Amino acid sequence: MIRDFASVLLATIAAVFLLAGPGAATPAREAPWLPEAAAYRLTLFLGNLEPVPWDEVATAWSEPYRGSEFTLGGLAWLGRESAVDTDRLEAAIAQQDRQAVFAEATRLIALRIEEELERAVTAQDPAAAQQAVRTGRELYRAFADGIAAADPEAARRIGIAWLELNSSTGFAGVLGAGATPSDTDTMMAARATISDYIAQNYLVEDFAPRQTLSTLPEIAALGDSNVEVPPALPPGSDIFDQDPLPLLVLNFEEQGIDETDLPLVAYGDMLFDSAQIFGGPARDLGIACSTCHNRSDVNQRLFIPGASHQPGAIDVDGAFFNPIFNDRRDDPIDIPSLRGLRFTGPYGRDGRFASLRDFTRNVIVNEFAGDEPTPFMLDALLAYMLEFDFLPNSMLTTDGRLTDAAPDAAWRGEVIFNTPFAGLGDRSCASCHIPDANFLDRQAYDIGSVTPAYAGARAGAMDTPTLLGTLYTAPYFHDGSLPTLGSVVDWFDETASLGLSEAERADLTAYLETVGAADAPYEAFDEENTAFRLAFSELTTFASTLDTLLPRRDAAHILLLTDTVAADLAADASTMANLAARPEIYALAERLVAVGAAVRDEDWAAAEESWSAFQSEARALEERAF
Amino acid sequence: MAIRMNRRMLMMMAGAGAVSLSAPLLAQGTALRIAFIPQENPEKLLGDIEAITGWLAAQIGVPVEGFVTIDHAAAVEALRNGDADISFMGALPFVLAESEIGAVPLLSEVYRGAPSYTGRIFVRRDSGIASLADLRGRDIAFADPISESGYLYPLAEFERAGLIDGPDGAGAFFGRIFFAGGYQQAMQAMAEGLVDAAGASQYADLLLTPDQQADVTWIAESEPIPSHLVIARPGLDADLQGRFIDAMMQLNEPENRDRLRYLYGPDGYVLADSGAYDGVREMARRYGLLR
Numbered sequence: 001m002i003r004d005f006a007s008v009l010l011a012t013i014a015a016v017f018l019l020a021g022p023g024a025a026t027p028a029r030e031a032p033w034l035p036e037a038a039a040y041r042l043t044l045f046l047g048n049l050e051p052v053p054w055d056e057v058a059t060a061w062s063e064p065y066r067g068s069e070f071t072l073g074g075l076a077w078l079g080r081e082s083a084v085d086t087d088r089l090e091a092a093i094a095q096q097d098r099q100a101v102f103a104e105a106t107r108l109i110a111l112r113i114e115e116e117l118e119r120a121v122t123a124q125d126p127a128a129a130q131q132a133v134r135t136g137r138e139l140y141r142a143f144a145d146g147i148a149a150a151d152p153e154a155a156r157r158i159g160i161a162w163l164e165l166n167s168s169t170g171f172a173g174v175l176g177a178g179a180t181p182s183d184t185d186t187m188m189a190a191r192a193t194i195s196d197y198i199a200q201n202y203l204v205e206d207f208a209p210r211q212t213l214s215t216l217p218e219i220a221a222l223g224d225s226n227v228e229v230p231p232a233l234p235p236g237s238d239i240f241d242q243d244p245l246p247l248l249v250l251n252f253e254e255q256g257i258d259e260t261d262l263p264l265v266a267y268g269d270m271l272f273d274s275a276q277i278f279g280g281p282a283r284d285l286g287i288a289c290s291t292c293h294n295r296s297d298v299n300q301r302l303f304i305p306g307a308s309h310q311p312g313a314i315d316v317d318g319a320f321f322n323p324i325f326n327d328r329r330d331d332p333i334d335i336p337s338l339r340g341l342r343f344t345g346p347y348g349r350d351g352r353f354a355s356l357r358d359f360t361r362n363v364i365v366n367e368f369a370g371d372e373p374t375p376f377m378l379d380a381l382l383a384y385m386l387e388f389d390f391l392p393n394s395m396l397t398t399d400g401r402l403t404d405a406a407p408d409a410a411w412r413g414e415v416i417f418n419t420p421f422a423g424l425g426d427r428s429c430a431s432c433h434i435p436d437a438n439f440l441d442r443q444a445y446d447i448g449s450v451t452p453a454y455a456g457a458r459a460g461a462m463d464t465p466t467l468l469g470t471l472y473t474a475p476y477f478h479d480g481s482l483p484t485l486g487s488v489v490d491w492f493d494e495t496a497s498l499g500l501s502e503a504e505r506a507d508l509t510a511y512l513e514t515v516g517a518a519d520a521p522y523e524a525f526d527e528e529n530t531a532f533r534l535a536f537s538e539l540t541t542f543a544s545t546l547d548t549l550l551p552r553r554d555a556a557h558i559l560l561l562t563d564t565v566a567a568d569l570a571a572d573a574s575t576m577a578n579l580a581a582r583p584e585i586y587a588l589a590e591r592l593v594a595v596g597a598a599v600r601d602e603d604w605a606a607a608e609e610s611w612s613a614f615q616s617e618a619r620a621l622e623e624r625a626f
Numbered sequence: 627m628a629i630r631m632n633r634r635m636l637m638m639m640a641g642a643g644a645v646s647l648s649a650p651l652l653a654q655g656t657a658l659r660i661a662f663i664p665q666e667n668p669e670k671l672l673g674d675i676e677a678i679t680g681w682l683a684a685q686i687g688v689p690v691e692g693f694v695t696i697d698h699a700a701a702v703e704a705l706r707n708g709d710a711d712i713s714f715m716g717a718l719p720f721v722l723a724e725s726e727i728g729a730v731p732l733l734s735e736v737y738r739g740a741p742s743y744t745g746r747i748f749v750r751r752d753s754g755i756a757s758l759a760d761l762r763g764r765d766i767a768f769a770d771p772i773s774e775s776g777y778l779y780p781l782a783e784f785e786r787a788g789l790i791d792g793p794d795g796a797g798a799f800f801g802r803i804f805f806a807g808g809y810q811q812a813m814q815a816m817a818e819g820l821v822d823a824a825g826a827s828q829y830a831d832l833l834l835t836p837d838q839q840a841d842v843t844w845i846a847e848s849e850p851i852p853s854h855l856v857i858a859r860p861g862l863d864a865d866l867q868g869r870f871i872d873a874m875m876q877l878n879e880p881e882n883r884d885r886l887r888y889l890y891g892p893d894g895y896v897l898a899d900s901g902a903y904d905g906v907r908e909m910a911r912r913y914g915l916l917r
Binding site: 127133134173175177178180571572573575579 | 696697698699702703718719722723726767770771772803804805806807810811815818819820821829832835836837839840843910913915916
């Protein structure tokens with residue numbers, strides 16, 4: 001018997017989850033992958049990028065995937081655990097032959113499944129047989145989404161075969177008690193069901209050419225149907241919210257104005273959290289504006305292999321999200337904070353968009369393949385984002401001077417900050433990071449932080465970033481190349497020959513850390529004030545815009561709202577501490593689904609009725625929504 | 627996730643400090659030896675064991691050696707032959723070990739405020755199945771035949787409802803009965819529609835994706851099941867046993883709570899109440915597992 005009770009409570013480890021449900025912005029945790037299965041899934045993902053990052057494909061097999069619980073990479077693991085030969089796969093990777101890599105990697109996983117099935121049916125004792133079945137089933141998981149998409153009947157047949165196989169291994173019991181014998185005939189029959197399908201579809205000698213590398217069975221690849229495997233992020237990806245969660249400071253809220261009284265802002269808040277405004281894989285994976293910009297700030301943990309060179313960075317014009325917008329340059333950028341957005345234009349790290357509206361449209365349509373947003377959507381998003389305020393900082397006055405609460409070192413550092421240096425063109429740090437202008441000047445400069453893309457390139461100018469709130473947004477520079485504010489000081493000292501002593505650098509760092517600090521940078525949660533309560537409050541606020549949209553009979557925007565909020569509400573229920581109240585949250589989400597269904601049927605009376613029911617049920621639930 | 631442990635792997639890991647997958651290296655009497663049972667990835671468990679045994683050694687004042695056994699049965703064997711002094715253990719294997727070798731309950735795990743939990747019968751919301759009787763002739767997946775919440779207790783609910791006459795009658799009532807290998811596998815089989823119902827821990831739906839969780843519900847719940855324990859071999863030095871218990875109880879203190887993640891992640895421990903396991907003993911007798 002396994003320690004199954006405890007394992008339930010270790011859901012993050014034991015669950016076999018897809019990374020995200022369809023469209024909901026609440027990603028699910030994913031169970032660990034076996035090393036070779038992880039390498040295979042990574043290979044397919046990276047192999048679909050253009051150009052293919054071959055060094056990352058090689059690393060996918062030689063190193064443990066990011067966040068892996070295994071200390072070995074796929075090849076070393078196979079060397080220890082398997083007799084399957086990896087030479088042909090390694091040769092295909094070395095030759096950078098995409099189709100051959102697909103074929104060899106696919107056959108390798110198929111052979112591993114076969115190897116474990118053979119171990120299961122020849123095992124000397126039930127415990128060993130069960131281990132082999134579990135391992136085989138974990139490896140089969142590498143193909144499972146392709147089979148489910150292309151051949152649901154086969155997926156079902158094989159799923160039952162795995163159950164039959166596990167049930168027929170026999171059980172050793174404890175000290176002989178509860179022992180049951182194995183059922184060899186059933187084991188062999190179940191094994192044959194799995195093996196036959198694997199042989200026919202994944203142990204193929206000559207695979208049909210693949211335009212897109214996927215886990216589709218060969219029979220589907222040969223057919224005329226255009227079956228597509230739902231998009232999935234590869235092992236090592238992380239699109240979960242940052243922990244601790246940044247505190248959101250909204251200007252109207254600080255003034256005591258209720259968001260439900262600002263329907264345009266509330267609708268924009270919903271859109272900021274909605275994957276539905278994007279297209280392609282982003283929408284299916286539940287990626288929204290807030291995935292990268294947690295609570296208007298950053299997400300320091302976000303990582304997608306092939307698109308991120310380090311956590312908190314992403315290349316949004318690569319091959320994955322919108323192939324037509326692929327600039328074929330491997331240039332991920334550190335995710336910028338959106339705090340104080342109305343003061344920080346122009347937009348983009350290089351300030352290429354003077355208009356926040358143009359920038360936002362570019363994000364939706366080009367970076368994330370969404371449909372053209374309506375003017376109302378852009379108005380709403382801007383109305384919301386322009387409410388983002390900087391974090392309150394009692395060590396700083398509103399015009400950027402230190403207060404008595406600031407440490408002495410910061411006061412000394414402020415003098416250095418305001419001192420002109422020859423290496424800075426007789427300017428000071430404060431010349432660009434103007435203290436009484438939110439520590440920026442809305443200009444772009446080439447400070448030598450960008451490696452020229454070609455000889456003679458004059459394309460290295462970057463927008464001056466604010467220093468406010470930066471204590472919590474490491475790393476620094478457009479590419480996140482400097483890990484700390486201290487390293488930023490060192491970089492300027494060296495590249496601009498400032499000639500600062502160690503003590504002066506420490507003082508200047510203390511000043512930056514003081515300017516970049518905040519009284520309360522993160523959301524504070526406790527047993528009842530949980531992340532779910534925050535989500536519940538937000539989602540019901542989003543829904544409140546129905547009070548405006550229903551009378552306007554604005555079907556398109558209502559449906560965008562109900563599709564987003566109903567899915568998120570149901571998905572977020574999985575994070576509740578108050579498990580007993582989950583069914584009521586599901587029922588509440590269904591009220592919104594009913595609003596949407598009625599609007600689709602143009603039955604406005606029914607829509608109003610479901611909306612009323614939602615409001616009264618939400619009010620009744622509020623106390624228990626944690 | 628199950629990881630096959632071959633001999634090479636066992637030997638390699640046996641070299642990792644005080645943590646090993648093989649038989650304990652130290653002679654009896656010089657150290658406290660604790661058997662751990664792997665859940666998923668033995669490599670991760672080895673790291674966890676190293677972290678917790680180091681802390682325990684500092685608290686108790688004697689070397690603490692942790693080692694991984696292949697399953698509960700092997701842990702009980704280790705207690706019997708003196709290779710282990712202490713083991714983590716499920717309630718059902720504990721009562722069997724108590725009966726066979728006189729194992730002693732020390733501590734019970736606490737989850738969500740209680741040293742107990744329940745088993746439930748889960749179905750898909752859209753299945754139209756509203757009661758246990760609706761499952762007549764339908765397929766069901768359980769976790770494992772030696773599982774309290776993943777088999778015996780949920781099955782007993784069918785008995786209590788008068789639908790089956792003991793475990794032997796289950797075959798006649800259900801269509802097919804599967805042992806999926808764990809809660810997660812049983813729940814996934816149900817959620818995917820491979821079977822009509824799953825018998826598993828009350829928390830097992832948390833193992834499904836958020837979307838799947840919204841699609842499932844439960845139609846029956848067992849009586850409370852006493853939680854997993856920490857047990858000792860008979861004859862373990864009383865003073866050493868007492869110091870071990872004191873150290874483990876320190877894990878309930880706020881400053882030590884983060885160490886619980888190294889120990890299967892309970893919310894804390896309470897002193898074991900042997901009488902709380904009478905129901906499990908009775909269940910084991912009824913199901914022919916205990917004489």
